[in-house]
Amino acid sequence: MARYVLxxxxxxxxxxxxxxTAVFFLLRLAPGGPFDGERRLPAEVEANLLAAYHxxxxxxxxxxxxxGMLFQGDLGPSFKQKDFSVNDLVASGAPVSLLVGGxxxxxxxxxxxxxxxxxxxxxxxxxxRTLMGVTNLGLALxxxxxxxxxxxxxxxxxxxxxxxxxxxPAHYILPALTLAAPFTAAIARLTRGSVAETxxxxxxxxxxxxxLPRRRILRRHVLPLALLPVxxxxxxAAASLLTGSVVIEQVFDLPxxxxxxxxxxxxxxxxxxxxxVIVYAALILVFNLLVDLAYARLDPRIRISL
Amino acid sequence: xxxxxxxALLDTGLARLCSGLLAGIIALALFGPLxxxxxxxxxxxxxxxxxxSASHWFGTDLVGRDLLVRxxxxxxxxxxxxxxxxxxxxxxxxxxxxxxGYLGGRADNLMMRIVDxxxxxxxxxxxxxxxxxxxxxxxxxxxxxxxxxxxxxARIVRGQTLRVRHEAYVDAARAMGATTAGILAxxxxxxxxxxxxxxxxxxxxxxxxxxxxxxFLGLGVQEPNTSWGVLIADGAQTMESxxxxxxxxxxxxxxxxxxxxxxxxxxxDQFDPRGPSSEHRRGPHLAGYNxxxxxxxxxx
Numbered sequence: 193m194a195r196y197v198l199x200x201x202x203x204x205x206x207x208x209x210x211x212x213t214a215v216f217f218l219l220r221l222a223p224g225g226p227f228d229g230e231r232r233l234p235a236e237v238e239a240n241l242l243a244a245y246h247x248x249x250x251x252x253x254x255x256x257x258x259x260g261m262l263f264q265g266d267l268g269p270s271f272k273q274k275d276f277s278v279n280d281l282v283a284s285g286a287p288v289s290l291l292v293g294g295x296x297x298x299x300x301x302x303x304x305x306x307x308x309x310x311x312x313x314x315x316x317x318x319x320x321r322t323l324m325g326v327t328n329l330g331l332a333l334x335x336x337x338x339x340x341x342x343x344x345x346x347x348x349x350x351x352x353x354x355x356x357x358x359x360x361p362a363h364y365i366l367p368a369l370t371l372a373a374p375f376t377a378a379i380a381r382l383t384r385g386s387v388a389e390t391x392x393x394x395x396x397x398x399x400x401x402x403x404l405p406r407r408r409i410l411r412r413h414v415l416p417l418a419l420l421p422v423x424x425x426x427x428x429a430a431a432s433l434l435t436g437s438v439v440i441e442q443v444f445d446l447p448x449x450x451x452x453x454x455x456x457x458x459x460x461x462x463x464x465x466x467x468x469v470i471v472y473a474a475l476i477l478v479f480n481l482l483v484d485l486a487y488a489r490l491d492p493r494i495r496i497s498l
Numbered sequence: 499x500x501x502x503x504x505x506a507l508l509d510t511g512l513a514r515l516c517s518g519l520l521a522g523i524i525a526l527a528l529f530g531p532l533x534x535x536x537x538x539x540x541x542x543x544x545x546x547x548x549x550x551s552a553s554h555w556f557g558t559d560l561v562g563r564d565l566l567v568r569x570x571x572x573x574x575x576x577x578x579x580x581x582x583x584x585x586x587x588x589x590x591x592x593x594x595x596x597x598x599g600y601l602g603g604r605a606d607n608l609m610m611r612i613v614d615x616x617x618x619x620x621x622x623x624x625x626x627x628x629x630x631x632x633x634x635x636x637x638x639x640x641x642x643x644x645x646x647x648x649x650x651x652a653r654i655v656r657g658q659t660l661r662v663r664h665e666a667y668v669d670a671a672r673a674m675g676a677t678t679a680g681i682l683a684x685x686x687x688x689x690x691x692x693x694x695x696x697x698x699x700x701x702x703x704x705x706x707x708x709x710x711x712x713x714f715l716g717l718g719v720q721e722p723n724t725s726w727g728v729l730i731a732d733g734a735q736t737m738e739s740x741x742x743x744x745x746x747x748x749x750x751x752x753x754x755x756x757x758x759x760x761x762x763x764x765x766x767d768q769f770d771p772r773g774p775s776s777e778h779r780r781g782p783h784l785a786g787y788n789x790x791x792x793x794x795x796x797x798x
Contacts, residue, residue, distance in 0.1 A: 340734035
């Protein structure tokens, strides 16, 4: 087990380094600099700006400098928002994004597994068909449609919840729900297939033949096995939730990191874009690692084979 | 092949409904702009933000442009983005997966490790990075999306290749002195093309959703061009005063994605009954959750 953890950890760090390097050179190779505005800057001013941000140094030096800063947890200054460092911006946005994303993940897992288990226990029943029809629709309706409509109906017409911004817990309900919707559908479908398949396994038949109560069979013999694919789905789901919240933040006017990301992309604020990518990548890798470890705990075959 | 195709696309009422809806939407994209009395950028000064009527079936937008013809133009853009990106993803994913599966050993390990690393990066990040680097060029958007969506295909094709690589005809070709590239091109890829095509179909809805997502953020297709994402973003802006501007493009997008999902599942069941069920496939913009499944599956 320790070897497995170590291998995964090293692998995550290598992946992280590859991502940082790729993003760094990709952005430096981009045509047009961060200071190309509507008005051409005088040559001296531009030279001074480039020198101030060390952009006049050769690329390898810049790369080494960036890695060194990153090692100390410094993401550098924002090229466009002069008074802020990327750390400031990320620190101000991350709590909001993480709160919305975390709530959405909990909602999606809870509701999705519930729906999937109900449908998977009686495949082909009218319950199953209704629930799966609904989830199919959930997969086809992207957040860019669901979020504005939910905002219009629930907040504007009915006036039940605030229309945007942050402040009270009520501000987070609608963003989390709309962000969770497609993932709830995906988790429900995953759970359904997996539960239905597990129900036909010999060990479940044996448990039934022994006369165990239905509840106990479900809890001890079906769910632990059936939830394996769901657990492995959680890592990429968390990644998509983070990026999916970019739209949600836009629609509900939430001051999260997703907004800085889009702003940075539109303004060619390289350090900001890079900082956000690095933060996202780090979060995702950590989550992947946690899920891998949880998976290894749940499935003894993985523990033994590695 | 023809029979199976028929069964997948037209056998039941639901399949016929999906095929019909898709055919209708494709026809709208192809012929809508030709037969419409309005040009996509023509302004009707008598009908600014007008609700659906006899002359504007889908209503008009804030500046009086006919939304039916704009939705048709948007369909053209969204569907061609999806088609081109899917093609790009197949051009990368199929040879990659076939080569990895056929070569085996170290090469396989390295190539699949690269796929694993790329799986760890959510596609939105990659696409936004591409937008930052290359500017808002729709053609690069196609290529960028394709370059992100090939990972699943590479995995599936690799799995299929492992199945055929010890078949007698492959051994025979090798014994006759065929080169590795020749064996891949002439014997391996044609035999894994069926599943690859089916999974290719299943990447289309993902690409459509991805394009709309990016255009919604203002990073994709730009005015005066349009796509479903742009129309939905505009519609969302004015949905209080003009809900029709949101409803029609959103409905077409949802119907398209839903129909392709349904038909894709049926196609997969017909051509690849032993393949992972729909539940083991990644949904729209739910990048790569079957990565671990196939990993553990193959090691057992």
